[in-house]
Amino acid sequence: AQTVTQSQPEMSVQEAETVTLSCTYDTSENNYYLFWYKQPPSRQMILVIRQEAYKQQNATENRFSVNFQKAAKSFSLKISDSQLGDTAMYFCALGSSNTGKLIFGQGTTLQVKP
Amino acid sequence: NAGVTQTPKFRILKIGQSMTLQCTQDMNHNYMYWYRQDPGMGLKLIYYSVGAGITDKGEVPNGYNVSRSTTEDFPLRLELAAPSQTSVYFCASTTWGLFEGTQETQYFGPGTRLLVL
Numbered sequence: 339a340q341t342v343t344q345s346q347p348e349m350s351v352q353e354a355e356t357v358t359l360s361c362t363y364d365t366s367e368n369n370y371y372l373f374w375y376k377q378p379p380s381r382q383m384i385l386v387i388r389q390e391a392y393k394q395q396n397a398t399e400n401r402f403s404v405n406f407q408k409a410a411k412s413f414s415l416k417i418s419d420s421q422l423g424d425t426a427m428y429f430c431a432l433g434s435s436n437t438g439k440l441i442f443g444q445g446t447t448l449q450v451k452p
Numbered sequence: 453n454a455g456v457t458q459t460p461k462f463r464i465l466k467i468g469q470s471m472t473l474q475c476t477q478d479m480n481h482n483y484m485y486w487y488r489q490d491p492g493m494g495l496k497l498i499y500y501s502v503g504a505g506i507t508d509k510g511e512v513p514n515g516y517n518v519s520r521s522t523t524e525d526f527p528l529r530l531e532l533a534a535p536s537q538t539s540v541y542f543c544a545s546t547t548w549g550l551f552e553g554t555q556e557t558q559y560f561g562p563g564t565r566l567l568v569l
Contacts, residue, residue, distance in 0.1 A: 342494075373557065381540060383495075383560035429494050433558075437502060438483045438546050439510065440558060442494030 340365045342432050344443035351420045352451050358405075359415045359446050361430030371433035372406065372413045373440070378426040386428070389413065420450045453478050456561035458543050464567045465533040473528040473564050475543030483546045484526040485558065486510075486518065488539040495542060501526055533568045540565050 341364045351357035363372070374386040389397045389406050396404050401421075405414045417424055430443040459474045477484065482503045487495040487510075497510030501520040515537060517529040526545075530537060544558040 381563050383542065383544075385557050388557055431494075437500065437508075438558065439485070439497055439500055440487075440495070440544075441511075442487075442496070444494050445492070 340367075340432055340434075340441045342430055342441050342443040344430055344446050346446045347444070348447045348449070350449045350451055351417075353420055353422060355420055356416060356418050357420055357448065359417075359428055359430075359448065361413045361415070361443055363411050363413060363430070363432045363441075365411075365432060367434065367436075369435035371435065372404075373431040373433060374402070374404070374415045375429045375431060375442075376424075376426045377429065377445075383429075387415065417448075422450050422452060424448060425450045455479065456543055456545055456559050458541075458561035458564050460564060461562070462565045462567075464569060465530075466569060467533060467535065469533050470529070470531050471533070471566075473530070473541055473543075473566075475526045475528065475561060476524050477526075477543075477545040477559070478524065479545065479547075479559065480523060481545035481547050481559070482523065484520065485544045486516075486526070486528045487542045487544065488512065488537075489542060489563075490539050498528065498541075530566075535568050538566060538568045 343362045370391045372389045376384045387399045401418045403416045427445045431440045456477045485500040486498040489495045496512045499518040501507045541564045543561040546558045
């Protein structure tokens with residue numbers, strides 16, 4: 339069975355500082371994708387960053403980057419220069435390469451403090 | 453493009469009633485999905501479809517039915533609503549594939565909040 343675990347229910351960070359959100363996963367598939375989604379109070383699901391498992395290079399997207407450790411099945415998200423607009427719930431998700439089905443973690447609520 | 457649209461935005465149902473949640477996408481995506489999100493939790497897959505006429509169960513399919521007669525539409529049917537179905541329902545779509553350099557991902561609708569009393 340595929341699982342995704344986010345062990346940090348809540349985190350906080352001061353504006354302009356850096357924060358790292360943790361995610362571990364388990365899958366028997368060789369090809370898969372990993373995602374971080376942001377969900378603000380509006381409930382809209384917003385893609386933050388995506389990583390293909392066959393790529394060794396860690397994905398980056400402006401202030402967002404990941405640390406993908408395939409052997410350890412770990413996929414953490416680093417947010418640099420945190421902004422108040424980053425306050426949201428963040429979900430780690432594992433995507434099947436065959437069907438695109440997503441398995442989500444429980445989420446981490448991030449609060450950015452001024 | 454409107455993307456993925458869902459109707460209604462909010463609905464209150466009585467126990468035992470039935471309803472259909474509508475989902476439409478205008479991006480010609482072949483893959484579509486229904487998820488539910490309970491308060492403070494992550495999303496769980498209910499059903500998905502890889503093309504018109506093809507559907508399959510996800511993690512939590514009990515109490516729901518789907519159909520996919522066109523590429524654009526993927527309605528979710530609730531029969532005999534129960535309080536355990538109180539949740540926010542998200543529809544999503546994608547052109548899933550392994551095309552390097554492209555950014556296929558799931559595009560989500562705004563969600564339908566359902567309250568069963």
